[in-house]
Amino acid sequence: MPLPAVQESYSGRVNEVTLGGGTRKKQVTIGGAKTIVYGGDRTVTGRRPVIAIDVLDAAPQDWAPVLAEAYGNVLSDPAAWAKKAVEEFGADLVCLKFDGIHPDKGNLGAAESVAVTKKVLAAVGVPVILWGSGSDEKDNAVMPKVSEAAKGEKVLLGTVTQDNYKSLTATALADGHFLIAQAPLDINIAKQVNILVSDMGLPLESLVMFQTTGTLGYGMEYAYSIQERERLAALTGDKLMAAPVICDVGYETWRCKESKADLPQWGDAAKRGPLWEATTAVSLLQSGVDIVRMRHPAAVAVVKAYIDSVWGAAT
Amino acid sequence: MIAIGERINGQFTDVKQAIADHDPAAIISLAKRQAEAGAAYLDINVGTAAADQEGTIKWLVEVAQKAVPTPLCLDSQKPQVIKAGLSVCDTARGVLLNSTPLNKKSDPDVLAKYAEMAQSSGGSLIALTMDREGVPQSTDRRVEMAAEILTKCMEIGITPERLFIDPIILPVNVPGAQSQPTNIMAAIDQIRLMSDPPPHITMGLSNVSQGTTERSLINRTFLAMAMAHGADSAIVDVLDDTLVDLVATVEMLMNKQIYSDSFLKAYRSVAGAMH
Numbered sequence: 001m002p003l004p005a006v007q008e009s010y011s012g013r014v015n016e017v018t019l020g021g022g023t024r025k026k027q028v029t030i031g032g033a034k035t036i037v038y039g040g041d042r043t044v045t046g047r048r049p050v051i052a053i054d055v056l057d058a059a060p061q062d063w064a065p066v067l068a069e070a071y072g073n074v075l076s077d078p079a080a081w082a083k084k085a086v087e088e089f090g091a092d093l094v095c096l097k098f099d100g101i102h103p104d105k106g107n108l109g110a111a112e113s114v115a116v117t118k119k120v121l122a123a124v125g126v127p128v129i130l131w132g133s134g135s136d137e138k139d140n141a142v143m144p145k146v147s148e149a150a151k152g153e154k155v156l157l158g159t160v161t162q163d164n165y166k167s168l169t170a171t172a173l174a175d176g177h178f179l180i181a182q183a184p185l186d187i188n189i190a191k192q193v194n195i196l197v198s199d200m201g202l203p204l205e206s207l208v209m210f211q212t213t214g215t216l217g218y219g220m221e222y223a224y225s226i227q228e229r230e231r232l233a234a235l236t237g238d239k240l241m242a243a244p245v246i247c248d249v250g251y252e253t254w255r256c257k258e259s260k261a262d263l264p265q266w267g268d269a270a271k272r273g274p275l276w277e278a279t280t281a282v283s284l285l286q287s288g289v290d291i292v293r294m295r296h297p298a299a300v301a302v303v304k305a306y307i308d309s310v311w312g313a314a315t
Numbered sequence: 316m317i318a319i320g321e322r323i324n325g326q327f328t329d330v331k332q333a334i335a336d337h338d339p340a341a342i343i344s345l346a347k348r349q350a351e352a353g354a355a356y357l358d359i360n361v362g363t364a365a366a367d368q369e370g371t372i373k374w375l376v377e378v379a380q381k382a383v384p385t386p387l388c389l390d391s392q393k394p395q396v397i398k399a400g401l402s403v404c405d406t407a408r409g410v411l412l413n414s415t416p417l418n419k420k421s422d423p424d425v426l427a428k429y430a431e432m433a434q435s436s437g438g439s440l441i442a443l444t445m446d447r448e449g450v451p452q453s454t455d456r457r458v459e460m461a462a463e464i465l466t467k468c469m470e471i472g473i474t475p476e477r478l479f480i481d482p483i484i485l486p487v488n489v490p491g492a493q494s495q496p497t498n499i500m501a502a503i504d505q506i507r508l509m510s511d512p513p514p515h516i517t518m519g520l521s522n523v524s525q526g527t528t529e530r531s532l533i534n535r536t537f538l539a540m541a542m543a544h545g546a547d548s549a550i551v552d553v554l555d556d557t558l559v560d561l562v563a564t565v566e567m568l569m570n571k572q573i574y575s576d577s578f579l580k581a582y583r584s585v586a587g588a589m590h
Contacts, residue, residue: 191575195584233573240581241573 008039010235014046014290015205015242017178019093021154025125028092030208030290031244036231037286037310048311049285050092051300052129052293053085054250057116058100058108064260066273070297078116079123086124089297090304093156095129096120097251101142102133110145117149129291131158131180132168140167151175156246156291158182159210162193169200180246182210185219187226187233194240207243208291215252215259216280223247224287231288247284250295253277271298278302285310316562317515317548319388319411320345320354323379325362325371334364334371342375343382350383352553353583356411357383359400360390369399376400380408388413388441388550394428401436410438413550414481417446417460426464430471439477440468441517444502450483452495457482457502465509478514479548480506486525487533496523496537500544507545516541517548535561543569559583 013034020027033046059076060068074080078096085091098113100106121128130146132139144167147157158180160168165181172179181197183190190209198204209230214223233241253259258266259273266272277299281292285306294300308314322345325331333341349357357379365371368391376387386409389400397412404410415429422428426442433440444451444460451457461480468478482499485492499518507513518541524533535558538549542565551558563582566572575581 188574188576191573191581192577195575195577195581198584229573238573240575240584 008035009041010035010237012235012237012239012242014231014234014244014288015207016047017205017208017244017290019154019156019178020127021176022152023121024127024153026127028127033231033235033288035235037288042312045311047290048314049290049292049307051090051303051307052093052095052246052291053089053091053300054095054097054293054295055081055085055120056100057096057098057113058106060099064254064273066260066270067254067296079119082120083123086126089300091126091300093127093129093291094120094124095131095293097131098133098139098142098146100133101138102135103138104135105133107138110142113142113146114149117146121150121153127155128153129156129158129180129293136161136164140164143168144171147171147175147177150177154178156180156208158246160193160197162189162196165193165196166200169197169202172206173200173202178206178208180208180210181243182212184212185214185222185226186211187229190226190230191240194243198240204239204243208246209241209243210246210248213247213249213252213280213284215249215256216276216283217258218252218256220280220283224284227284227287227289234288244290245288246291246293247289248293249277249281249284250293253280253299254295274298274302278306282306316542316566317355317517318353318553318559318562319356319358319413319517319548319550320349320352320553321358321519321521321550322349322552322554323357323375324360324390325364326360327362331362331364334361334375337374339378342378346379346382346385349553350385352559354385354553355548356386356388356409358388358390358413358550361396368393368396372396372400373403376404380405384408386410390414394422394425394432397429397432401432404436406436406438410436411479412436412438412440414441414443416443417464420447423447426467427471430468430473433477434472439479439515440473441479441481442468443481443483445483450485452491452498454498454501454505457498458505461502461506461514462509465514475510475512475514479517480514481517481519482506484518484520484523484537486527487523488525488527496540500541503541503544503546513545515548516546517550518546520549520551531555531557534558538562539565542566 014031016031018029034044082094100108132143156178159182161182181193214220259276274296281303359375361368361371388411390413412433419425442464444457482502523537524530
């Protein structure tokens with residue numbers, strides 16, 4: 001007896017966001033899903049999720065050898081790093097992460113950050129994410145300058161939180177960028193941040209949501225279930241939760257000991273970390289994610305193949 | 316919740332006056348205020364304000380739909396008045412016909428007439444669990460009538476998503492009617508099991524408190540109770556802020572809206588857009 005096709009249908013839709021403008025040679029549109037990832041009808045699964053490869057503003061000091069070796073000698077040259085990420089590893093977006101401005105990690109100033117931003121923008125044609133250090137005080141001082149340097153490029157700026165959203169929201173509004181609204185594995189706060197930001201006049205259609213990601217073994221299932229609930233809220237018509245979702249798999253994976261440790265009894269270190277990263281990314285993608293931040297090129301290749309298998313090959 | 320804004324009704328003195336003066340300003344204002352407050356539909360009822368009910372409903376429809384994009388709920392017990400309203404109504408945005416009993420002594424086929432108008436306009440229909448004998452007292456009879464209504468509507472092509480069952484709430488102070496709220500909630504429980512998805516459940520909320528003291532409190536409390544049993548629509552005064560707060564809170568407590576610290580505001584910002 002043939003089984004009837006099961007197709008979920010929903011009244012809502014994830015917002016579409018088109019990143020990239022100005023001197024960008026490419027635009028990237030994310031979102032648009034009208035169903036869950038395996039909801040049955042491939043024509044309404046929305047835009048292909050995209051991969052943003054991390055580029056740090058200052059050479060990382062604590063990266064695992066397996067990860068650092070994949071990049072060779074570009075880690076102290078963000079422009080060359082970005083170029084490699086796009087041209088060799090197939091990044092859809094470059095995520096320029098300003099770790100170096102953090103008071104505990106170099107305390108670089110706005111002038112350096114603006115210079116790095118300009119170099120990276122000049123080196124690649126894909127849209128760019130500009131992501132602060134996590135130090136509210138330093139981000140509020142530096143990110144507006146960085147944003148201004150990228151005016152017109154329609155970048156994705158990150159991140160605003162419930163306790164620190166005014167400065168960067170005003171900046172995104174002034175410079176015409178998109179904004180990442182962050183919540184600490186908390187769907188209620190996620191909604192609240194969206195309300196606070198939209199109250200300042202930033203359209204809900206300019207937002208991307210970020211729940212602090214957990215990697216495999218470190219809370220991945222919490223991130224999964226919250227992202228899944230966000231997606232179901234969007235699909236059932238909650239306009240305040242209809243923003244596309246970004247998650248940060250690269251950073252979270254490469255700080256856990258299972259991906260870094262040089263312990264042969266845990267298996268080949270050259271494969272272990274990339275597998276950890278790919279497994280986390282593929283799992284989270286099924287909860288409804290539109291941008292994945294990643295680091296290791298071998299993991300990126302696996303995840304791109306997975307995305308092709310579900311959403312169809314890139315055009 | 317699918318809130319049907321009740322204020323454009325000739326029984327209210329401001330609307331009656333606007334109809335008498337043929338003055339659109341009051342109607343436009345009510346349409347805008349109710350739409351902003353999150354009404355999913357605006358009820359349009361001529362009431363007893365005009366002898367020419369068909370001409371008057373046309374005028375009200377034209378004024379209201381020009382003022383706001385919200386779909387309308389055409390409210391009359393006379394099919395020809397609904398028909399007149401439909402003739403000028405922008406049904407592309409949706410329309411709700413309000414309302415028909417299962418049957419009437421004077422018109423045994425009244426349900427089919429309303430259902431066919433709903434079907435041909437692509438709209439939705441409110442049907443009351445009452446018949447030629449009047450409003451039933453028991454739970455069972457309400458459920459039985461709802462089943463008959465659902466079947467007849469589906470035969471005509473109206474799917475449960477487009478059908479609103481009104482189990483009819485009587486004033487609680489009418490002799491013998493104090494058991495009705497409980498019976499209605501039991502009926503709602505059963506009606507919602509009849510199909511998947513179930514038909515919507517709506518009610519003319521303010522009826523429950525006719526002639527009582529503490530009208531607002533009774534209305535609000537009963538709405539919360541009925542929503543907990545699955546009522547997902549009501550004909551209400553959406554300009555009553557406390558009532559809207561209550562609906563937002565019930566939906567949040569029932570896990571239909573994700574909690575946020577600004578959940579009351581969040582509900583208002585999306586309420587009208589959610590349906």
